[in-house]
Amino acid sequence: MLEPFQFDFFVRGIIATTLVGALCGLLGVYIVLRRMAYIGHGLAHATFGGAVISYLMSFNFLLGASLWGFLSALLITLTARRATIHSDAAIGIITTASFALGVALISRFRSFTRSIEAALFGNILGVTTGDLLVIGSVAIVAFVIILAGYKFFLFTAFDQDVARFYGVPTGWVDTMFSLILAAVIVASMQVMGVTLIAAAIVIPPVIARLLTDNFRMMMILSITISALCGCFGIYISFFIDVSSGASVVLLSALVFVVVLGVTSLRSGRVTGRSFTGGV
């Protein structure tokens, strides 16, 4: 059972996915609660365009993609704040156009198809020690900021409008969040792939929400579930030989179905789950 751990690439990969899982679980809580699920999806696609462009211009890939992602995230959160019917359409346009730009550039300059496939679908074989360092640093920074600003992020997520009247600098909170989100997406791209990041961000917090009514518990559960799915998803993918990102997402989806089944059975049988939260 420990056989895969003989390989360095596997050890690096499993550390990477566990970290990425924890990160996605952390940010996902806010994304799901603020009903911005489509933002993770859109942003991942938008970032892809930035990645391709920086690759083509021989600009630092991480920096270029992060910057591009951050700008898109900012644009998206700004658009999302206006509660007009057109905002998701606008987001759809911004992000898919950016994605299409990436695809167009690739088909025009067919020089780097392999790393592009990794960016699209995720590939743990390619995780280098350098990548690991990047993912680790992003994880530390993201956790420190989100935990340090816990009160601010919570109030903003709950009621952005009213939070302003209580002195919460919601503009800064949003900007900070967009910055972290962009960094996390770029760091996760190699492991999860653009097309699967959205699922990795959304599924764990939804599972956690089914299990608790308490915000802090939801956060802890989401991070834990997401990290475990990342870890075991990779482990399984080694044996059944499927793409790492797909394996992680399928595992989380399976957990979701099981939890959904169990919780609805329970609430159907008794008078409903206890309001104090907890599992």
Added chain:
Amino acid sequence: MLHPTPHERRGSTPIIRLDAVHAGYSALLVLENVDLTVMAGDFVGILGPSGSGKTTLLRTILGATRLYQGDVTVRGASTTRRIPRAGYVPQLETIDWTFPVTVEEVVLMGRTTKSPLMPWHSGEDRRMARDMLERLGIDHLRKRQISHLSGGQQQRAFLARALVSSPDLLLLDEPTRGVDIKTRDEVMHLLHDLNHQGITILMTTHEINTVAVHLPWLICVNGRIIAEGPPAEVINEDVLLRTYGAVMPVIEYHGMPLVAERPHAASFRRGASATEGAPNDPGTMTERHEHGNHSPRGRSGRAAHGTDGPPHRDA
């Protein structure tokens, strides 16, 4: 229910000032030409039918609506520059009840900026939250998710959030809605007490007889300020007709005005258009729709028409 000691209206410093304010939302002008001064220490009730702009007025004071014209200053600073701080209790309809937070977590939100460098709430924050929940009689519910409460308990939870932020200004949107008689009296007593401690309070209400007439100062709103003054001056048939567009007989009871409601009075003329099932004059609907489509420039161009608009025409 009346507080034993009389209120001192009109302190010396204005805390809120609206000067010829036209405000609303993008493409919808809700408030026209509002002049309003609230002094520090005032306790003001805002009356008006559904959709008349009560919430919009509160939000305009907080700089959270679109200001088409005029100036709003709170504590001497313009709201266009900075959002003023206040203990705001939103109308319960606007809350996201599915959000996984407990009563205690909601109350602690009121302490968010008290120790900004500490990631968690301090012991003092928690003590204050507990004390406030106890004072409002919902301490035993503090671990419950907010949707698992009755309307009155929810109301008090959000009032507690406002109060733990130690505000000098409280803006309450229908704080007595959905509350039983005893709790309502308790909430009103608490508010009177807070006002006596020097906190300025503005609250909206639909309850004229049981809440509004006990407040020292009332503002009647319907797209503009119809009347302003102590209840004895404001609650009369003329003002009520212009505010609610309905004939509401007023009688005097122990020296206080009392509105004798006639539930089937079909004389709705304006306002109340947002109330489902209210007997609506189709003409008023068209008119409100028209408001929405006019640009603010166009509206102000029709100011002359505006001054003898529907509410006044009825008078």
